[in-house]
Amino acid sequence: xxxxxxxxxxxxxxxxxxxxxxxxxxxxxxxxxxxxxxxxxxxxxxxxxxxxxxxxxxxxxxxxxxxxxxxxxxxxxxxxxxxxxxxxxxxxxxxxxxxxxxxxxxxxxxxxxxxxxxxxxxxxxxxxxxxxxxxxxxxxxxxxxxxxxxxxxxxxxxxxxxxxxxxxxxxxxxxxxxxxxxxxxxxxxxxxxxxxxxxxxxxxxxxxxxxxxxxxxxxxxxxxxxxxxxxxxxxxxxxxxxxxxxxxxxxxxxxxxxxxxxxxxxxxxxxxxxxxxxxxxxxxxxxxxxxxxxxxxxxxxxxxxxxxxxxxxxxxxxxxxxxxxxxxxxxxxxxxxxxxxxxxxxxxxxxxxxxxxxxxxxxxxxxxxxxxxxxxxxxxxxxxxxxxxxxxxxxxxxxxxxxxxxxxxxxx
Amino acid sequence: xxxxxxxxxxxxxxxxxxxxxxxxxxxxxxxxxxxxxxxxxxxxxxxxxxxxxxxxxxxxxxxxxxxxxxxxxxxxxxxxxxxxxxxxxxxxxxxxxxxxxxxxxxxxxxxxxxxxxxxxxxxxxxxxxxxxxxxxxxxxxxxxxxxxxxxxxxxxxxxxxxxxxxxxxxxxxxxxxxxxxxxxxxxxxxxxxxxxxxxxxxxxxxxxxxxxxxxxxxxxxxxxxxxxxxxxxxxxxxxxxxxxxxxxxxxxxxxxxxxxxxxxxxxxxxxxxxxxxxxxxxxxxxxxxxxxxxxxxxxxxxxxxxxxxxxxxxxxxxxxxxxxxxxxxxxxxxxxxxxxxxxxxxxxxxxxxxxxxxxxxxxxxxxxxxxxxxxxxxxxxxxxxxxxxxxxxxxxxxxxxxxxxxxxxxxxxxxxxxxxxxxxxxxxxxxxxxxxxxxxxxxxxxxxxxxxxxxxxxxxxxxxxxxxxxxxxxxxxxxxxxx
Numbered sequence: 001x002x003x004x005x006x007x008x009x010x011x012x013x014x015x016x017x018x019x020x021x022x023x024x025x026x027x028x029x030x031x032x033x034x035x036x037x038x039x040x041x042x043x044x045x046x047x048x049x050x051x052x053x054x055x056x057x058x059x060x061x062x063x064x065x066x067x068x069x070x071x072x073x074x075x076x077x078x079x080x081x082x083x084x085x086x087x088x089x090x091x092x093x094x095x096x097x098x099x100x101x102x103x104x105x106x107x108x109x110x111x112x113x114x115x116x117x118x119x120x121x122x123x124x125x126x127x128x129x130x131x132x133x134x135x136x137x138x139x140x141x142x143x144x145x146x147x148x149x150x151x152x153x154x155x156x157x158x159x160x161x162x163x164x165x166x167x168x169x170x171x172x173x174x175x176x177x178x179x180x181x182x183x184x185x186x187x188x189x190x191x192x193x194x195x196x197x198x199x200x201x202x203x204x205x206x207x208x209x210x211x212x213x214x215x216x217x218x219x220x221x222x223x224x225x226x227x228x229x230x231x232x233x234x235x236x237x238x239x240x241x242x243x244x245x246x247x248x249x250x251x252x253x254x255x256x257x258x259x260x261x262x263x264x265x266x267x268x269x270x271x272x273x274x275x276x277x278x279x280x281x282x283x284x285x286x287x288x289x290x291x292x293x294x295x296x297x298x299x300x301x302x303x304x305x306x307x308x309x310x311x312x313x314x315x316x317x318x319x320x321x322x323x324x325x326x327x328x329x330x331x332x333x334x335x336x337x338x339x340x341x342x343x344x345x346x347x348x349x350x351x352x353x354x355x356x357x358x359x360x361x362x363x364x365x366x367x368x369x370x371x372x373x374x375x376x377x378x379x380x381x382x383x384x385x386x387x388x389x390x391x392x393x394x395x396x397x398x399x400x401x402x403x404x405x406x407x408x409x410x411x412x
Numbered sequence: 413x414x415x416x417x418x419x420x421x422x423x424x425x426x427x428x429x430x431x432x433x434x435x436x437x438x439x440x441x442x443x444x445x446x447x448x449x450x451x452x453x454x455x456x457x458x459x460x461x462x463x464x465x466x467x468x469x470x471x472x473x474x475x476x477x478x479x480x481x482x483x484x485x486x487x488x489x490x491x492x493x494x495x496x497x498x499x500x501x502x503x504x505x506x507x508x509x510x511x512x513x514x515x516x517x518x519x520x521x522x523x524x525x526x527x528x529x530x531x532x533x534x535x536x537x538x539x540x541x542x543x544x545x546x547x548x549x550x551x552x553x554x555x556x557x558x559x560x561x562x563x564x565x566x567x568x569x570x571x572x573x574x575x576x577x578x579x580x581x582x583x584x585x586x587x588x589x590x591x592x593x594x595x596x597x598x599x600x601x602x603x604x605x606x607x608x609x610x611x612x613x614x615x616x617x618x619x620x621x622x623x624x625x626x627x628x629x630x631x632x633x634x635x636x637x638x639x640x641x642x643x644x645x646x647x648x649x650x651x652x653x654x655x656x657x658x659x660x661x662x663x664x665x666x667x668x669x670x671x672x673x674x675x676x677x678x679x680x681x682x683x684x685x686x687x688x689x690x691x692x693x694x695x696x697x698x699x700x701x702x703x704x705x706x707x708x709x710x711x712x713x714x715x716x717x718x719x720x721x722x723x724x725x726x727x728x729x730x731x732x733x734x735x736x737x738x739x740x741x742x743x744x745x746x747x748x749x750x751x752x753x754x755x756x757x758x759x760x761x762x763x764x765x766x767x768x769x770x771x772x773x774x775x776x777x778x779x780x781x782x783x784x785x786x787x788x789x790x791x792x793x794x795x796x797x798x799x800x801x802x803x804x805x806x807x808x809x810x811x812x813x814x815x816x817x818x819x820x821x822x823x824x825x826x827x828x829x830x831x832x833x834x835x836x837x838x839x840x841x842x843x844x845x846x847x848x849x850x851x852x853x854x855x856x857x858x859x860x861x862x863x864x865x866x867x868x869x870x871x872x873x874x875x876x877x878x879x880x881x882x883x884x885x886x887x888x889x890x891x892x893x894x895x
Contacts, residue, residue, distance in 0.1 A: 024627050026627070027628070027882050027883055029515040029528075032518070182706075199670025199675065200670060205671065213672065213709065214707070215705070261665035261668050
């Protein structure tokens with residue numbers, strides 16, 4: 001062996017740096033094999049029932065809380081945004097429009113004269129957020145912007161950003177302005193559990209304040225509709241919906257800490273970088289093993305019952321609820337159709353610990369789904385969730401078009 | 413001026429000399445290559461290499477040495493501990509003597525990491541050591557005969573492989589198999605298990621590799637921000653751009669690919685404001701990214717199914733000039749970040765032909781001209797920035813990809829030729845001459861390069877593997893001293 005001459009004079013650098021990287025997975029000449037796996041999957045779509053007032057007694061709320069119905073007949077009532085003056089914007093995906101609700105007579109009800117359509121013809125309008133007097137709404141492949149009038153009315157929508165991926169199986173888009181002044185929008189996968197054709201699918205996108213440029217902020221997120229920044233830590237958390245048809249408990253629903261440039265594993269990995277046995281390994285780019293692929297992804301920070309289907313998330317920053325609720329998150333789990341015993345159909349609370357880290361997820365409002373003899377039935381698909389100006393919590397049922405309000409009345 | 417075609421021609425054969433040493437004999441007396449292959453331009457140091465041959469337990473039980481002789485290589489092998497008789501011996505594609513997958517059985521085998529036989533002629537056929545590289549693997553060497561004492565020795569010269577150019581074997585592996593080679597059966601002549609393996613490593617030559625983290629990175633562009641101490645490199649496959657710390661080697665994601673206008677990232681440059689410019693390839697875009705990686709602007713060229721925005725060059729006039737390898741136009745981005753067609757090449761001596769046309773582009777420091785290389789013809793063009801007059805500077809730079817102008821020295825990265833060619837230009841950039849050609853310690857389809865003080869850094873893109881085959885990981889940038 002001959003002695004190597006360090007022509008570059010880089011000997012010090014060579015020892016310092018070259019070993020700092022972990023070796024990447026080795027692409028194989030042919031995709032790895034995996035043993036066969038068999039599973040039992042169940043389609044169990046609980047029989048839907050129209051909301052009627054007599055069903056309210058079935059709903060369970062924690063001690064000290066009271067549940068009221070604020071409005072009915074709202075149609076496909078999806079996402080909510082509450083203005084400082086108590087005005088409520090409501091998106092209706094099926095109708096492709098936005099409504100403005102305001103309890104002007106302060107009777108706790110949104111009467112017929114207190115609701116009006118303020119924007120329309122926006123296909124699959126879903127997520128909405130407000131910044132600097134403008135309303136931003138995201139639909140199938142477009143984000144629109146509207147000027148907000150003093151009376152709550154909206155101008156004719158203008159295209160703010162366009163050319164987003166096809167919606168396919170997951171047309172519930174959402175968006176929120178981030179603390180950095182950029183618009184964050186999530187675009188779910190067109191499919192259930194395979195790599196997507198458009199690399200902007202199954203991502204969180206970050207969009208410039210003028211809407212002209214954008215980047216893929218994070219990927220491997222199948223359908224993270226509910227997301228937001230913790231009010232104290234500023235950490236971005238998102239609730240992701242896992243794949244269908246992989247059994248009653250795989251994959252669990254996830255809460256992720258969403259960071260720039262990271263991959264959250266879908267469709268190949270779930271939870272704490274677990275390998276999903278029901279996804280074809282041959283689809284992994286680079287013909288690497290599932291274990292190698294998952295090792296390069298980010299795990300979740302909390303998991304919840306599979307198929308519960310998080311659809312919205314909001315942090316509770318009001319003062320009406322007891323202090324321990326402050327800065328916790330509420331998530332609307334719209335409910336399963338792919339589990340023997342239905343999951344979701346509830347508002348859940350994400351409890352944060354003293355260090356502002358998510359500690360657990362617990363049910364908050366339940367009872368929309370129940371077993372009647374052998375038959376599962378449900379009378380509410382919960383969707384939007386928001387804090388009202390008085391510190392009560394609002395949420396919607398998009399099946400019967402109901403707006404619910406949760407008040408804390410304990411201690412009185 | 414010298415021209416390297418690098419392509420092996422069928423027909424004529426080069427004899428190899430076989431030396432009988434001790435109890436070992438080399439079977440066969442003739443090996444093929446391409447006799448018309450010209451002698452390469454000199455490298456910065458003589459091309460010699462050594463492979464320490466290990467057994468599967470990692471113990472060194474032999475040595476092979478390689479010395480460039482004209483277009484071919486003189487190979488000397490000396491190995492012990494093998495079963496008496498004949499053993500298949502081949503150059504394998506990858507410089508890895510690790511366990512790896514044998515595709516036929518999809519199982520991990522000893523020295524499988526070395527991959528299949530080195531096949532620069534893309535013959536996809538195992539053949540005898542006399543076969544032309546288009547008929548059989550370039551790595552198909554004569555069998556090694558092992559004597560009764562278990563020692564095999566051979567010395568021969570072959571023009572099937574080289575230490576530089578398209579048939580270069582630096583940083584590939586020499587593998588000795590358990591069985592004789594029938595010089596016929598695919599993929600390896602029924603030569604059985606891999607018993608010895610050594611990585612062919614250039615003697616007295618040092619580089620620094622910066623490995624990248626992904627299995628599908630395919631780095632095409634490289635640009636250096638000296639103030640931040642980072643090199644940026646972008647993936648032709650995904651558009652992701654990494655920032656590589658030049659001191660520690662740590663790699664972070666600068667900008668995730670796959671978003672608006674960046675399904676791919678090709679040529680990269682850093683401007684005076686620390687912004688990163690990325691040519692978007694088939695996306696047809698030029699992206700301008702802030703120092704934090706967010707796009708300031710994503711500029712679209714006219715929509716086309718044949719967009720191929722390949723490289724870009726900031727010029728002293730404050731504009732950035734952009735090549736498109738399939739559409740005969742040079743685009744220009746003005747300082748207010750507006751893109752337009754600057755020069756329609758159809759009225760110039762530059763003739764676009766099938767394949768990849770204008771690629772690497774640089775501006776001369778006096779601001780008078782652009783220099784751009786046409787990959788498929790090997791021509792270097794001078795384009796006057798004031799008059800837009802186009803003239804041919806020189807030819808012979810086939811597969812010319814990225815360019816770097818350093819005074820009057822032009823470095824040309826020649827991707828499929830797997831070398832970096834050093835050209836000296838005259839005072840008005842109208843003529844040039846090849847003065848050296850470096851394979852470093854083996855290059856895998858290098859694409860572009862950038863300067864770091866007295867060093868250069870090259871992206872080993874392996875873009876040939878985007879069309880099929882398996883890339884060698886880690887993908888890497890390689891830093892070396894200017895030559």
